[in-house]
Amino acid sequence: MNVDLETAPKTKRPPGEPCCEPVAYPEVAREEAARMAEVAKALGDPIRLQLVDVLRENAGKVCVCELLPLFEISQSTLSHHLRKLREAGIVDSERKGLWAFYYVRPGALEELAGWLGPA
Amino acid sequence: MNVDLETAPKTKRPPGEPCCEPVAYPEVAREEAARMAEVAKALGDPIRLQLVDVLRENAGKVCVCELLPLFEISQSTLSHHLRKLREAGIVDSERKGLWAFYYVRPGALEELAGWLGPA
DNA sequence: CGTATCCATTGACAACAATCGAATCAATCG
DNA sequence: CGATTGATTCGATTGTTGTCAATGGATACG
Numbered sequence A, B: 001m002n003v004d005l006e007t008a009p010k011t012k013r014p015p016g017e018p019c020c021e022p023v024a025y026p027e028v029a030r031e032e033a034a035r036m037a038e039v040a041k042a043l044g045d046p047i048r049l050q051l052v053d054v055l056r057e058n059a060g061k062v063c064v065c066e067l068l069p070l071f072e073i074s075q076s077t078l079s080h081h082l083r084k085l086r087e088a089g090i091v092d093s094e095r096k097g098l099w100a101f102y103y104v105r106p107g108a109l110e111e112l113a114g115w116l117g118p119a
Numbered sequence C: 001c002g003t004a005t006c007c008a009t010t011g012a013c014a015a016c017a018a019t020c021g022a023a024t025c026a027a028t029c030g
Numbered sequence D: 001c002g003a004t005t006g007a008t009t010c011g012a013t014t015g016t017t018g019t020c021a022a023t024g025g026a027t028a029c030g
Helices: A027-043 A046-057 A064-070 A075-087 A110-116 B027-042 B046-057 B064-070 B075-087 B110-116
Strands: A091-096 A099-104 B091-096 B099-104
Touching (some): A046 A075, A046 B027, A064 A099, A075 A091, B027 B110, B046 B091, B046 B099, B064 B075, B075 B091
């Protein structure tokens, strides 16, 4: 779960040559980083982070209309945040009758958590 | 490590009253969320995430001039990203002569990792 | 001293994000 | 039909990013 970049040798001379030559960059890591950064970005807003928190505690039990009064934002703004979370693959929703119930998608945070992880 | 929001009772009547009344919001959680969101936000860019990755593997061993060729960005952009990471409290740097060596601050990712964590 | 090297900072710019109000719309229930 | 939930859209505003080129400060070499 690491990116494993090659780093140049530590023997260097201040003036002289241009210091370091370019290093080959693993493709896999770049995509992995892009995925994780996308998730992190979606969590990079206090409201969205709290939304995820509530949804983890109350998976499938809270409808959007209950989420709304928890924050001082308009309904359209809340919907907007939920969409961002959906687009990042972090949450998904299920309609039951009139209501929409959101839940955190299993494993959605796994990769990032693992990378951040105990390590 | 959870936000512990109160959620309204699940017994609801579709038409009738306005669905849900506002719920008290814990102050502590809001600050905690703000801190974690700040860290997540800083990691919400592929380049910064990879920077942190490299620095974790090579703490105090890579200077900025070695970081630069790993990405296709200008020197000033790299400096800008490093500053963001510094401002988020994720990394810190130490100058040695001409070079600046960056490292991930111990425990900087702990809170977020714990929250995301195996839970 | 002069000059090259590393890196931070500044200023500029375009692109994006967060928010709102208001409106609209589809689906659903009574 | 009429009310409700919630998604979407629109327009507007305001603030934040990512990026670069250029400049500047510190340090080291000769």
